[in-house]
Amino acid sequence: MKKQSSNQSDQINFDISRRAFLGGGFAGLGSIALTSMLDQSGSAAINPQSAIRNPQSAIRNPQSKGVVSPLHFPPKAGRVIFLYQAGGPSHLETFDYKPRLAEMSGKPMPESFTKGQQIAQLQNQKLVCFGPQFKFKRFGQSGQEICELFPEIGGVADDVCIIRSMWGEQINHDPAHTIMNTGSIITGRPSIGSWLLYGLGSEAEDLPGFVVLMSSGKGGQNQPVAARQWSAGFLPSRFQGVKLNSIGDPVLYIGNPRGLSSETQRDSIAAINALNKIQYDAVKDPEILTRIAQYELAFKMQSSVPGLVDMSKEPKNILEMYGAEPGDGSFASNCLLARRLAERGVRFIQLYHRDWDHHTGVPVNMPLKAQEVDRATAALINDLKQRGMLDDTLVIWGGEFGRTPMSQGGSGRDHHIKGFSYMLAGGGIKGGVAYGATDDLGYAAVENPVSIHDLHATMLRLLGIDHLRLTVKFQGIDARLTNVSGEVVKGILA
Numbered sequence: 001m002k003k004q005s006s007n008q009s010d011q012i013n014f015d016i017s018r019r020a021f022l023g024g025g026f027a028g029l030g031s032i033a034l035t036s037m038l039d040q041s042g043s044a045a046i047n048p049q050s051a052i053r054n055p056q057s058a059i060r061n062p063q064s065k066g067v068v069s070p071l072h073f074p075p076k077a078g079r080v081i082f083l084y085q086a087g088g089p090s091h092l093e094t095f096d097y098k099p100r101l102a103e104m105s106g107k108p109m110p111e112s113f114t115k116g117q118q119i120a121q122l123q124n125q126k127l128v129c130f131g132p133q134f135k136f137k138r139f140g141q142s143g144q145e146i147c148e149l150f151p152e153i154g155g156v157a158d159d160v161c162i163i164r165s166m167w168g169e170q171i172n173h174d175p176a177h178t179i180m181n182t183g184s185i186i187t188g189r190p191s192i193g194s195w196l197l198y199g200l201g202s203e204a205e206d207l208p209g210f211v212v213l214m215s216s217g218k219g220g221q222n223q224p225v226a227a228r229q230w231s232a233g234f235l236p237s238r239f240q241g242v243k244l245n246s247i248g249d250p251v252l253y254i255g256n257p258r259g260l261s262s263e264t265q266r267d268s269i270a271a272i273n274a275l276n277k278i279q280y281d282a283v284k285d286p287e288i289l290t291r292i293a294q295y296e297l298a299f300k301m302q303s304s305v306p307g308l309v310d311m312s313k314e315p316k317n318i319l320e321m322y323g324a325e326p327g328d329g330s331f332a333s334n335c336l337l338a339r340r341l342a343e344r345g346v347r348f349i350q351l352y353h354r355d356w357d358h359h360t361g362v363p364v365n366m367p368l369k370a371q372e373v374d375r376a377t378a379a380l381i382n383d384l385k386q387r388g389m390l391d392d393t394l395v396i397w398g399g400e401f402g403r404t405p406m407s408q409g410g411s412g413r414d415h416h417i418k419g420f421s422y423m424l425a426g427g428g429i430k431g432g433v434a435y436g437a438t439d440d441l442g443y444a445a446v447e448n449p450v451s452i453h454d455l456h457a458t459m460l461r462l463l464g465i466d467h468l469r470l471t472v473k474f475q476g477i478d479a480r481l482t483n484v485s486g487e488v489v490k491g492i493l494a
Contacts, residue, residue, distance in 0.1 A: 065201035068465055075464030076428025076494070077394040078203070080196065081338050081349045083377060086177070087223050087356030090403035090413055091421035092442050093366045095162045097136035097145050100440040101405050105131030109406050113443045120171045120415040121359070122408055129441065130407035133363045142432030149370035152378035153423075158432040159381055159390070160425040161492045165436025165445035168401050168417040168452055173223050173357070176400035176417070181229045183456055183481045190233035190472075192456065193348035195481045197239045199470045200463065203345030206304035208242035210348045211341055213334040215246055219368030220355035230350065234474045238290040241350065244337075246329035250309050308340055322379040332376035339383055342393055356399055360412035381425050394427030394462055405442045418444040422455065428462040430494045453486030461488045 092098060109127035119127075136145045139154030144162060146154045153160070170176040175185050182189040190198070193210035202209025212230045216222055230241030244250040273292045280288040311319070311326035314336070319325075324332040331353045338349045353373060358365050377397060384390040402420025403413030419438035425431065436448035457467040460481065467486055471478035 066197070066199045068199040068470060071200075071464035072466040072469060073461060073464045075462070076392070077426070077462045078392045079342050079345075079347055079349070080192075080394045080396065080427070080459065080463070081342060081380070082192070082351070083335070083373075083380075083395065083397045084180075084350055084352045085356050085373070085397065085399040086225055086352050086354045087173070087220055087358075088176075088399045088401045088403060088415055088420075089356045089369070090358065090362065090366070091164070091419070091438070092132050092403065092405060092413070093134055093362065094147050094150065095145075095421040095423065095434075096164050096419075096438060096442055097132060097147070098405070098438075098440065098442040101129055101442055102131035104129040104441070109441070113439070113441060114406075117418065118171055119404070122404065122406060122414045127406045129405060130362075130413065133366065140432060144432065144434060147370075149367055150374045152374045156378050156381045156425070159385065160423050160431060161429050162434045163422045163424070163436055163450050163455075163489075163492065164419075164434055164438060165447055165449050166398070166402075166420045166422050166452075166455070167445045167449055168420075171401070171415050171417050173400060173415075174226065176415075177225060177229050180400050180452055182233065183453060183483050187228060188231070188233050189479070190235045190239065190481070191230050191241060192459070192481065193230060193241050193350060194232040194235050194239040195460075195470065196348050196463065198235050198472075199460075199465050200347060202347050204347070205345070206301060207308065207341070207344055207346055208301075209346060210239070210241040211346050211350070212241045212243040213246055213337060213349070213351045214243065214354075215329055215331040215334050215351065216354045217331065217369065217372040218355065219358075219361075219365035221357040221359065222354050223357050225352050225354065234479070235472065236286060236290055241348075244305075246334055247327065250305055304344075308344065309337065311336070318383065321383065323375045330376075331372050332379075335376040335380040336383075339380060339387075339389075342384070342389060343387075358403065358412055359414065360409045362403075362411055362413055364411075384426060390426040392427060394429065394459065395425040396422065396459070397424070398422035416443075419446075422450075424492065428494050430492055433492065435489070435492050448489075448491065450489055451485065453482040454489050457482050457486035458489045458492065462493070 092101065107129050109129050114127055132147075135148045137148050137154065138144065139146055140157035142158050144154070144157035144160070146157060146162075168176060168179065170179050170185055178187060179185050181191045183192075197209045210230065214225070227243065230243070232238070232240035276288050276292050279285075280292075309326075311324070314326075318336070322332045322336045324330065324336045326333055326336075331351065334351045334353075338351055341349050356369060381390065381395060384393050384395070398421065402416045404416040406414070408414045419442060436445060436450055438444060439446045460467045460470065467480060467482045467488075471480045473479070
């Protein structure tokens with residue numbers, strides 16, 4: 001073997017020393033993180049039963065283990081429930097009445113609105129105005145105009161803020177989901193819930209801090225929603241969302257196999273994690289720490305999840321208020337489960353309700369969707385309010401984009417990004433107000449336009465975070481949820 005030169009030997013020693021330094025440094029940080037995640041002494045934020053008895057304790061006595069400590073601003077909200085209406089609900093049959101569009105229904109869409117504009121499937125077709133298919137009414141002391149299909153939401157009109165001037169950048173479903181959920185059209189970025197967990201930590205000791213629920217119904221195309229919409233992206237994988245099944249066991253293999261006791265399961269996990277610790281000491285891969293933490297969380301969830309989804313102790317009047325049939329996988333049941341998750345300290349709860357893609361049959365399909373979501377949405381807001389939780393729970397209702405004021409196939413609406421509506425309640429939001437406006441035909445946001453980045457910046461502000469300062473170095477830049485833009489919408493803050 002050829003003898004190494006002195007210079008070569010010195011370089012090897014330098015490389016080894018550098019690797020040892022970096023590895024040792026990360027090992028120390030990793031051990032701190034591991035101790036934090038696996039602490040059994042009760043320091044893992046808030047006890048679930050304590051949170052149920054005193055839901056505002058997270059705001060008054062923050063025990064966050066996130067990177068934002070102390071918070072940049074006094075928080076108004078401690079958690080988020082995002083009622084995501086996947087497929088793109090029409091603002092023209094929900095929250096944005098356009099009498100001028102009704103007058104022009106069946107007439108050519110003025111070219112001045114659409115010339116040079118991005119249109120999805122209606123590109124190069126004859127564009128015809130398609131008026132609102134249902135009447136609107138004024139609700140509450142605030143007189144909010146809401147479609148008659150949503151009388152229950154109308155009943156909480158004084159508690160909600162309707163943004164009528166949302167606009168987006170992506171006109172097809174998957175990239176539109178991606179930017180709404182991650183702030184970027186580039187896949188692989190962290191989702192909203194992952195950013196919140198990273199920034200604030202979790203208050204849930206025996207449940208994931210970021211939970212996703214899925215439901216489908218009738219009256220629309222059932223567009224797929226990819227699991228990467230709740231990915232942690234380039235953040236450590238322990239920050240990703242956990243999808244709970246809405247029908248059957250909420251988590252696969254939640255029960256022990258026959259003949260395996262909890263004590264034996266505990267011993268098995270201890271042995272596995274001891275082996276994982278040996279591997280971590282050898283290779284210093286931080287994902288091994290995530291694996292250890294996830295084994296621990298999974299063991300805790302075997303006890304916590306069955307109680308979470310057991311609705312037998314919910315009063316009959318609460319079940320009736322939501323219109324929930326426990327175990328049916330409906331949006332209503334998921335709304336009730338969302339309240340239970342919020343009580344137990346889950347930071348970010350996202351409900352996907354699909355079938356809002358109405359390229360045809362708006363007059364038939366919209367009543368079906370309204371029936372599925374109207375009662376449950378209002379029930380969630382009222383239920384949180386009567387429990388003293390609405391003040392520090394931010395509720396968001398909306399989809400990836402809106403629908404065109406032009407008809408498609410005679411009775412449908414195409415995808416639309418120039419102007420659509422969102423509804424928010426609680427968590428520092430001003431109730432009983434409508435913010436912004438689209439033009440007379442509901443085509444484009446013309447008054448106080450609100451971008452997706454603005455929505456994200458506002459959400460973070462309500463949670464006590466400056467969106468410009470919650471960053472992670474990635475590929476040489478300080479990446480953030482709001483990408484390179486975003487302004488807090490101060491006009492909707494209480």
